Amino acid sequence: MRALFPSQEKFGVPWSMEPLRPAPQKGRALLWQAGALGPGQWAQLALSCLPVLLVALGLASDPLVTLAPPLRCRPGSPPGNASSPWAPPGNGSLAACSPARPNGTRCPRGWDHGGLPALDGNMVTEWDLVCERAWEVTLEQTLFLLGFACGYLGLGQAADSVGRRGVVLLALGLAGPCGVAGAAAGSPAGLTALRFLLGFLLAGANLGLYLIRLELCEPSQRLRATMAGELVGVGGQFLILGLALACKEWRLLLRLITAPCALFLLYGWPDVFLESARWLLVARRPAEAQAVLRVLARRNRPRAEALGDEAEEALRDLENTCPLPAAAQISLSALLSCRNTWKNLLILGFTTFIAHGLRHCYQPAGTAGRGAQADFYLRSLLGAGTAAQACVFLGVTVDRYGRRGVLLLTMTLAGIASLILLGLQDYLNDAAVTAFAVLGLFASHAAAVLSILLAAEVIPTSVRGRGLGLMAALGALGGLSAPLQRLHAGHGAFLQHVVLAACALLCIVSIMLLPESKRKALPEALRDGELCRRPSLLRPQAPSRCDHVPLLATPTPAL
Numbered sequence: 001m002r003a004l005f006p007s008q009e010k011f012g013v014p015w016s017m018e019p020l021r022p023a024p025q026k027g028r029a030l031l032w033q034a035g036a037l038g039p040g041q042w043a044q045l046a047l048s049c050l051p052v053l054l055v056a057l058g059l060a061s062d063p064l065v066t067l068a069p070p071l072r073c074r075p076g077s078p079p080g081n082a083s084s085p086w087a088p089p090g091n092g093s094l095a096a097c098s099p100a101r102p103n104g105t106r107c108p109r110g111w112d113h114g115g116l117p118a119l120d121g122n123m124v125t126e127w128d129l130v131c132e133r134a135w136e137v138t139l140e141q142t143l144f145l146l147g148f149a150c151g152y153l154g155l156g157q158a159a160d161s162v163g164r165r166g167v168v169l170l171a172l173g174l175a176g177p178c179g180v181a182g183a184a185a186g187s188p189a190g191l192t193a194l195r196f197l198l199g200f201l202l203a204g205a206n207l208g209l210y211l212i213r214l215e216l217c218e219p220s221q222r223l224r225a226t227m228a229g230e231l232v233g234v235g236g237q238f239l240i241l242g243l244a245l246a247c248k249e250w251r252l253l254l255r256l257i258t259a260p261c262a263l264f265l266l267y268g269w270p271d272v273f274l275e276s277a278r279w280l281l282v283a284r285r286p287a288e289a290q291a292v293l294r295v296l297a298r299r300n301r302p303r304a305e306a307l308g309d310e311a312e313e314a315l316r317d318l319e320n321t322c323p324l325p326a327a328a329q330i331s332l333s334a335l336l337s338c339r340n341t342w343k344n345l346l347i348l349g350f351t352t353f354i355a356h357g358l359r360h361c362y363q364p365a366g367t368a369g370r371g372a373q374a375d376f377y378l379r380s381l382l383g384a385g386t387a388a389q390a391c392v393f394l395g396v397t398v399d400r401y402g403r404r405g406v407l408l409l410t411m412t413l414a415g416i417a418s419l420i421l422l423g424l425q426d427y428l429n430d431a432a433v434t435a436f437a438v439l440g441l442f443a444s445h446a447a448a449v450l451s452i453l454l455a456a457e458v459i460p461t462s463v464r465g466r467g468l469g470l471m472a473a474l475g476a477l478g479g480l481s482a483p484l485q486r487l488h489a490g491h492g493a494f495l496q497h498v499v500l501a502a503c504a505l506l507c508i509v510s511i512m513l514l515p516e517s518k519r520k521a522l523p524e525a526l527r528d529g530e531l532c533r534r535p536s537l538l539r540p541q542a543p544s545r546c547d548h549v550p551l552l553a554t555p556t557p558a559l
Contacts, residue, residue, distance in 0.1 A: 037218065037300070038296075038299075038300030039299065039300055040295070040296045040297075040298070040299025040300045041216060041217075041296055041300070043299065044212075044216055044273070044274055044296070045213055045216060045217070045225050045228070047267065047272075047273055048209045048212045048213045048216075048229070048273075049209075049213070049228055049229050049232045050232070050264075051168070051172055051205055051209055051261070051264050052206065052209060052229050052232045052233050052236070053232050053233070053235060053236045053239070054172075054175075054202075054236070054257060054258070054260060054261055054264075055202045055205060055206045055209075055233065055236070056232070056233035056234070056235070056236025056237060056240075057236045057239065057240055057243070057257040058175075058179070058198060058199075058202050058257060058258065059148075059202070059236075060236060060237045060240040061240060061253065061254065061257055062140075062141060062144050062195075063376075063380070064118060064119055064122065064240070064244055064250065064253070065122050065123055065140075065250055065254070066122065066123065066124065066137045066140055066141050067116065067117070067122060067124065067376065068124050068129075068130065068134070068137065069116040069124070069125065071130055071131075117376045117377060118241060118244035118245050118248075118376075119244050119247070119248060119249070119250050119253070120248045120249060121249070121250060122250045123137070123140070123188060123191060123250070124137055126250075127187075127188050129188060135487065136188045136192070138483050138484075138486055138487045139192060140188070140191065140192045140195055141482070141483035141486075142480060142483045142484070143192055143193075143195065143196040143199075144195045144196060144198075144199045145199065145476050145477070145479050145480055145483070146196065146199070146476075146480075147195065147196040147197065147198065147199025147200040147203070148199040148200070148202070148203040148472075148473075148476040149203075149473040149474075149476040149477050150200055150203075150473075151171075151199060151200035151201060151202065151203025151204045151207075152203045152204075152207055152468075152469040152470070152472040152473040152476065153469050153470065153473045154200070154204070154469075155167050155171065155200075155203065155204030155207060155208070155469070156204075156207055156465040156466050156467075156468060156469020156470070156472075156473075157465065157466050157469065158204070158465075159204075159207060159208055159211060159465030159469070160279075160462070160463060160464070160465035160466055163275055163276070163279060163280075163283070164208045164211045164212045164215075164275065164276050164279060164465070165208070165212070165267075165273060165274070165275040165276070167204050167205075167207070167208040168204075168205050168208035168209055168212070168264075168267070168273075169264075169265065169267060169268050169273075170204070171201040171202070171203075171204035171205035171208065172201075172205050172261045172262075172264040172265065172267075173261070173262065173264075173265050174201050175198060175201040175202055175205065175258060175261040176258055176259055176260070176261035176262035177262075178194055178197050178198045178201060178258070179194075179198050179254055179255070179257070179258020179259065179261065180254075180255050180258060180259055181194055182194035182195055182198060182254060182258075183251040183252075183254035183255045183258070184251070198258070203472070203476070206472075207465070207468065207469055207472060209229070210226075210229065210452075210456070210468070211276065211279075211456075211464060211465060211468065212275075212276050213225045213226065213228075213229055214226065214456050214457075214522075215276040215277075215278040215279060215461065215464075215522070216276065216277075216278075219519040219520060219521060219522075220399075220519055222453075222457070223394070223395060223398055223399050223453070224395065226449075226453050227391050227392075227394060227395040230387075230391045230449055231388065231391050234384055234387045234388045234391060237380070237383065237384035237387065238384050240257070241377070241380055241381075243256060243257065271295050274292045274295060274296070275288065275292055277289045277292045277293050277296075278461055278522070278524075279461060280292065281524075282461045282462050282524060282525075334526060335463065335526075338526055338529060338530055339530075340529070340530045340531075340532070340533050341458070341459065341460070341467075341526070341529045341530060341532075343513070344455070344458050344459075344514060344515065344532070344533075345455065345459070345467055345470065345471065347507075347510045347511065347513060347514055348451045348452075348454060348455040348471060348514070349455075349470060349471050349474040350474075350503070350506075350507060350510065351407070351411065351447060351451045351507045351510070351511065352448055352451040352452060352455075352471055352472075352474050352475040352478065353474040353475065353477060353478040354478065354500055354503045354504050354507055355411070355414065355444045355445070355447040355448035355451065355475075355478070356444075356448055356475045356476070356477075356478030356479045356481075357478040357479070357481040357500050358414055358418060358440065358444045358500050358501075358504060359383075359440075359441060359444045359445065359448075359479075360479070360481050360482040360485065361418065361421075361440075361481070361493070361496070361497040361500060362417070362418075362421070362437045362438075362440035362441045362444070363379050363382070363383070363437070363441075382437075382438065382441060383441065386438060386441040386442040386445055387441075387445045389442055390410075390442050390443075390445040390446035390449065391449065393442075393446060394406065394446055394449060394450055398450065398453075398518070399518060399519070402516050402518045403450060403453065403454045403457070403516060403517055403518055404454070404511060404512075404514050404515070404516050406446075406450060407447060407450045407451065407454065407511055407514075408508060408511045408512065410443045410444075410446040410447040410450065411443070411447045411504060411507050411508050411511060412508055413439060413440075413442075413443035414440055414443035414444045414447055414504055415501060415504040415505050415507075415508060416439075417436045417437070417439045417440035417443060418440060418497065418500070418501035418504060419501055420436050421433065421436055421437065421440070421497075422494070422497060422498060422501060448475060451471070452468070452471055452472065452475070454514065454517060455467065455468060455471045456468050457517035457520070457522060458514075458515055458517055458523065458529065458532045459523070459529060460523040460524060460525055460526050460528055460529035461522060461523070461524045461525075462524065462525060462526060463526070463529075481496060481500070512534075513534055514534060515532045515533050515534055517532065
């Protein structure tokens with residue numbers, strides 16, 4: 001039997017990974033034959049993009065909730081001995097926290113929290129989380145991002161087991177009450193716990209929506225659908241500032257951005273928000289996949305017009321297709337034996353982690369020397385603006401030059417910007433420093449987005465939720481560089497930037513080992529994922545390999 005299939009042992013695919021059986025039709029051919037490509041498909045993509053706005057609002061609200069304003073002790077002499085040499089501290093956070101009274105009280109009349117941008121107050125001003133209690137703010141920031149990481153890991157596993165639609169409905173249904181309860185929290189500990197849970201749920205919703213968008217598209221549509229979702233998220237970063245200026249009260253802001261999550265429970269109405277037909281086929285549920293494709297095909301046709309013969313035949317063939325092993329039945333040994341898939345995940349996960357970590361290293365360089373309010377607004381607008389530019393740049397270039405080539409370019413630009421800021425910042429004027437900081441923000445965001453897209457296109461459908469959840473969790477962990485840096489009051493920031501810049505150079509070398517997935521069908525089974533690899537430079541190309549391009553050149557393959 002093995003002599004009949006020599007190519008599988010040649011590519012290192014274990015025979016115990018999956019039994020030999022006919023695979024279902026490729027996604028693009030199936031969508032086209034069933035008539036599922038058209039207005040109905042784009043309506044589903046639009047529905048999958050709308051909740052991303054609330055996820056982005058929830059993530060962008062954390063800097064507003066935890067922002068520490070400049071500290072100033074309210075005027076007035078301390079009670080007790082008037083001859084005490086102690087004097088009230090002046091303006092500035094460092095100056096206010098440095099002196100201490102003999103009895104341990106810095107400000108008898110309390111702190112004057114002035115100069116807070118956008119909002120009149122937040123958790124810092126309400127509970128005086130400054131000086132010795134500032135660690136509670138860092139704890140909230142850290143646990144909020146850890147909630148995203150845990151949500152990506154845990155609900156990514158659930159997305160492969162129970163389905164993408166179920167995870168989205170569950171996460172959005174619980175995120176509304178969780179966010180409203182967090183807005184009513186009476187202590188920092190209660191708010192921190194509820195924010196962790198909110199991050200967990202928002203991460204699951206974001207991951208499920210990403211998977212549905214990706215698996216609903218044919219190869220030529222995947223980039224546009226992905227960038228549309230990213231741009232909706234960028235719109236949330238701009239919108240949060242307007243909502244904060246309109247609300248002025250931080251508890252009202254939290255209710256306003258989380259309560260609408262309950263409206264998306266209407267997605268649970270039959271035939272409104274559909275499950276991924278690609279996942280249903282992999283999960284051995286062809287009848288449900290047939291029903292989903294029938295709904296999409298019916299929406300693409302005029303009222304009361306029946307499906308054509310070709311579409312009916314394609315849908316009937318789903319019942320006769322011997323499906324792949326269900327995602328929930330894939331053994332751990334089979335997953336561990338996928339060496340090529342793990343290699344791709346390791347490289348892309350490392351790239352995602354470094355790209356998210358570097359973004360926070362560029363922020364101080366581009367916003368130094370300004371007032372507190374102007375500093376915050378400039379940072380927010382720089383982050384959102386460069387993210388929007390990165391999405392537009394990826395939408396224009398990636399389908400033309402390939403995923404791998406553009407990822408290599410963006411990581412190279414991020415590394416160059418880091419090295420220039422590290423070595424020449426003291427010798428450059430403010431305009432040059434700001435320009436290189438903006439370049440670094442732009443390149444790091446583009447690299448992070450493209451790493452996730454490339455990973456989603458090389459991970460098989462049977463384990464895409466778990467693999468992509470691991471990738472997104474590493475990105476969330478990379479974002480922890482910001483609160484950890486604040487925990488040490490900025491000490492060690494230079495060394496942290498040096499380490500991340502060195503790792504960025506390592507990413508540049510590793511990216512050349514990745515496959516190219518431009519306009520190629522998504523891999524369905526583990527065997528398909530193992531065939532997505534960089535071609536050998538010494539051996540001739542095999543016709544059944546997933547990647548037919550050389551190391552860096554990315555010609556457009558036949559669809």
